[in-house]
Amino acid sequence: MNKYLLTLALSTLSAVTFAQATISPAKKQTQTIAITGATIHVGNGTVIENGTIVFSNGKIVSVTAAGAVPQGGAMEIKAAGKHVYPGFIAPVTNLGLAEFESVKATLDFQEIGNMNPHIRSLIAYNTDSKVPATLRSNGILMAQITPEGGTISGSSSVVQLDAWNWEDAVIRTDDAQHINWPVLPRFRGGFGGGRGGMGAFNPEALQERRNAAIADLDAFFAEAKAYSEAKPDVVNTRLAAMKHIFDGSEKVFITANSQKDIVAAVNFAKKYGITPVIVGGEEAYLVTDFLKENNISVVIKQPHSLPSSLDDDVNMPYKNGAILANAGVNVVVSIEGYWQQRNLPFMAGTVSAWGLDKEKALSTITLNTAKVLGVDKTTGSLEAGKDATLFISVGDALDMKTNNVEKAFIQGRDINLDNLHKQLDRKFSEKYGLKVK
């Protein structure tokens, strides 16, 4: 740890000080705060110009146009010309389960085994990771910490990103089970071009292997459902962990990208009375009617991707989200990885650039996400009664050119926006006598 202890000092927004380890979680909100004069992006598609948002004891009290600062010692933050957003939510991420991708010792997101519903991400979530602080400063204040691998990867939990430990961090425990729909492997193209076929493998055999994997999943679900219905003779932790997906208290996220796999995955879940959330959805735009009819939310793969097929519209990954959302599908925007999550706002910005209304694009990383994660009662939008998890940006937070988070609150707590990167920036800017911002 001492590698990172560059200097020791209190870290606040104004002080020129270093050391990630001293970026402490903020204390509880004690004073009512009113942000005034801001453009308030509610998260549900509406905007309030010259708005006032008042929050107290961690909860939003009111959101009004040109509202007054409440009497009795409320602190006013003047934000004229600035923007207030609900905290962004990063879905389906291994944040806090990984520190350095190439260093095995720092990786805690993929367990051995194929059917792992009993695996739970929450208890491995590392609040001391240096990554979350680099996300908060771009407005990402919550995340769905998600295990990976196998056919059933295990349960995710939703956390906020300013905590002493995972117990403090959690917003919703075991919110969803994550399933990888068995797919056919994809092959890399040949060298010469113009030559069909790969010669060395057999498509029928691959198809059979995939079908067997789906049959395994089906058998597992059938047994798990039966297991959940009566008190079993033998205890099976794997089967037991499936209980809540059948009573609806835990959601099911299924990763599927091709149109066939998306339909197959949804129909599979429906058979067990489950309305799944589709993750990935590269070809979801081809089955929008199906998704709408079945009321399926889609967590789309990051728009900053290459097209899935050679012949696809080169801009299709940018357009997918807007096509779906404009057709009436509940779209959630995601980005792969953990450190990459700081670019989540720009994913939504891309969806907006390629056809979706800006405020609706905002919903794809706030309210839509909260709904899919089952936390929309307390967060996801700036509405009275919800958590005061929000931030002030000088400009449009969905655009990297203008995203400039000045202040952020999680459940009313005024969080520290410093991070390792800002600290190193200051350290070396000072070395070279550059102007420190």
Added chain:
Amino acid sequence: MKKILLTLALAFSATCLFAQQTYPVNGSYDNRPGQFAFVNATIVVSANQTISNGTLLIKGQTIQSVGAGTAVPKGYVVIDLKGKFIYPSLIDPFTTYGLPEATRGGAGGGFGGGGGGRQSIFVSTKKGAYNWNEAIRPETEVKGMIANDSKKADDMRKAGFGSVNVVNRDGIARGTSAAVTLSDEPENNNMLSAQTAANYSFSKGTSSNDYPTSLMGSIALLRQTYYDAQWYGKQKEEYNISLEEFNKQQNLSQIFEVDGWQNILRADKIGKEFSKKYIFKTTGDEYQRIPEVKATGASLIIPISFVKAFDVEDPAEARSVSLTQMKGWELAPTNPAALEKAGINFAITTTGLDNIRDFWTNIRTAIDNGLTEKQALLSVTEVPARLVGISDKVGTLEKGKLANFLITSDNLFKNGNIVFENWVQGKRFVVNKINTTDLRGVYALNVDGIGALTLKITGTGGGSAAAIERSGPDSTKVTATFTRSGDWLSINFNLRKNPKGDVRLSGYVTSASPLTFKGESALSDGTEGHWTASFKEAGKEMPRREEPKPALATLGTLIYPFTAFGTAAAPVQESVLLKNATVWTNEKEGILQNADVLLEGGKIKAVGKGLSAGNAKVIDATGKHITAGIVDEHSHIAIAGGVNEGAQSSSAEVRIADVVNGEDVNIYRQLAGGVTTSHLLHGSANPIGGQSQLIKLRWGKSAEELKFGGNDGFIKFALGENVKQSNFGSGARFPVTRMGVEQSYIDEFTRAKEYQAGMAVKGNNVRRDLELDAIVEILNNKRFITCHSYVQSEINMLIHAADSMGFKINTFTHILEGYKVADKMKAHGIAGSTFADWWAYKMEVQEAIPYNGAIMHNVGITTAFNSDDAEMARRLNQEAGKSVLYGGVPEEEALKLVTLNPAKMLHIDNRVGSIKAGKDADVVIWSANPLSIYAKAEKTFVDGIPYWDLDQDVIVRKAQQGERARLIQKMLDSKSRGARTQRPVFEAPRLYACETLEDYSAELTELERSHSHE
């Protein structure tokens, strides 16, 4: 010895035409005169000469005479071929006939992601005085490996072949091939030429050495081998069997097996460099770039194997089939015709066919697609004979040549032609009995106890299948089993009722005209009787299992490149006035509002307000932003066959220039992101990587035309975890620490200086070393370094190494800790190209920060943002925008991070990087501020040509959709007409990043082998 005796015994039992002089005989000699006269035949002497009613005389294995009206001398067996044809038997110039199946050596088989299979085998494992690298094996001689293969010989003879050239398809320098006939005589008698050609490829085959792992490595190795051999010939210190043989083979024909037309051009470049004229064995896609292939002047050996149609009944699965695959399916059969039309000399090989029985079907498909019969005949007789130097013996029916000929029922290429006999070296091999009566037709059949029926005889060889029909009350139609032995036949069928059970007929031909049969019948109840059949009329043959014939008129057009978004006609350069835009000049004028930019002749003609259009087309750019095209300092797109040649700590000899791939769709995708110039780099697997290549994204142009032109050469160096193989590999290759990395450089530059000094001494026989040549260029400031780098200690080290060895570092690329040594870089005038915000993906980026770019820039370093990623390169403008977020770089300066600054570090800022009169017209029109997430590239010009146009893209995609639909329909039609299909399998495009390791050469070998199974 026992084995030899056995062979002899067999040979004698079949009679021997020409004894092996040196072999003893067990028993009395049985040497026969072997004198035959073939009379009254239509003799196709060669593609240019046909004799009607001619006579062919042969004696032993030799043709005595060919002509019309020749008197047949006494002592000849006379064979009357009235109405029949004689052709020279066919020659396959590229086979593996008679060779043992190659087995892969001990290691190196693994490829892909982690380089898991890499064993670190540095030099040859072959014992003896051979070349250091096992893929260079010119000492291999097919003449000593070949053994008769009676099964395969029989198959080939049945298809009409009489002789073959045999190539050992293993290695880069593969040694000599040999030509043999397909006789079943002992090998001593079959050899036509023991050394037909020296053979080459880019595939390392069974070599167990790691090197080369990439296509560019294969190219470099072959190039170096030519130099090694030149040096070897002038020295006396060491003996090397491989180089000795290599030198001896230089006067033979040189056959080069390549994969795809681009590799024809790549190999041809090597050929030109060393004054070699290669004959190319190709994969049959030359039709895609006929002019370029023709320009090589090379003769070709082409396959006649065509891709099966894809099964596209399921639209979702049809999506997995790319336009390239679909068009390839449609157009591949036009390849022979296209080559003929272009006047390219080519022979045809059966290599690549799934089954030799497809040979004639495919030849006829090629003829249906425009190949002339004359050229077809040339390509399977005279041309291959000439190419492999056996035309003095085979290929035409001329006096003195071998008696290798076919007797056929008809024109060789006519559908339904029957090959009766294939004579090889004067020995008869019967394919179909020559005097067999053609029994095909419809007959009135009468069977005792059943009555009148109709018999239909169909099939090949004068009848091979039968069906029985009955009309009237119990009308029925059944298939019969039909067997025939000469004029004897037996027919079994089951009418199901009246009577029940099998009816068995056996009989013989009783009269030839009209054809009548009679014989005995047996019913299932034991009743015996007689039957007769008499000819009523000729039957109608139903073509079966034939690929449907595409009508020439319905073929799709060629597109450039041969992939999605390729176009038949290239976009043209035009004069354009872009009016009333916000122009980011990157010059002292700064950002101009409501300004115009005039493009003319591929250059920027003028920049300013209120420019007059003259003849130029006016594009209203009100509300738009115009910038210089994006320059990506670090890219790995448009590269074929691997980006890393990582088997050695220095691979300075390899050149991306050799493997530029103009067919990569990422070129188009990146134009859509405003990129106009890309610096294609070798990967980062070793301290000294390969020489890089700068390209412009001229979509649709060939590899050579993509090259930027007139620019300084660069080379990739690398530091850190990749070069020390922290995360992959066996860890056996030096270096594995940053300490070792330093010494890699010290050693290389020390050797380069010694080499340079040695070269400078007149009369020295210094071995030309392509690796050290590149290093010498660096020392002489003729080649410039861009070095992959992460942490400050190693950056500092390289700066010191450069100072001590006397070389300069031009750029540290994707340097993520540049901010820690910015002062040192500044002092040394070193540029920094970096990622905007990457970190945490490995240990050495634990302190990578997004403020890195801003700090370097503020210190005064020429700073750029690069991609190293085919996806990110599509939005480098947005990455530049992140420098506003992280570090507050002014917008004008931020844009320069991806335009002018990389141009400066690549020494091309005199040509590109800003909007200035006189510079190249590489210009982008953006829908909004280019640093914003909301900006789209609406038009991207390279040299004034709009290669990307957001509106045009819609039209291109629509046309593409139409073309796909047409081809899908055509495949469905083909399937419903009985053509064989294959299931679509999704092939994801190949993408490279710095760390991509794969064994191209090994993979290519696998591919070749999977395609050579017969």
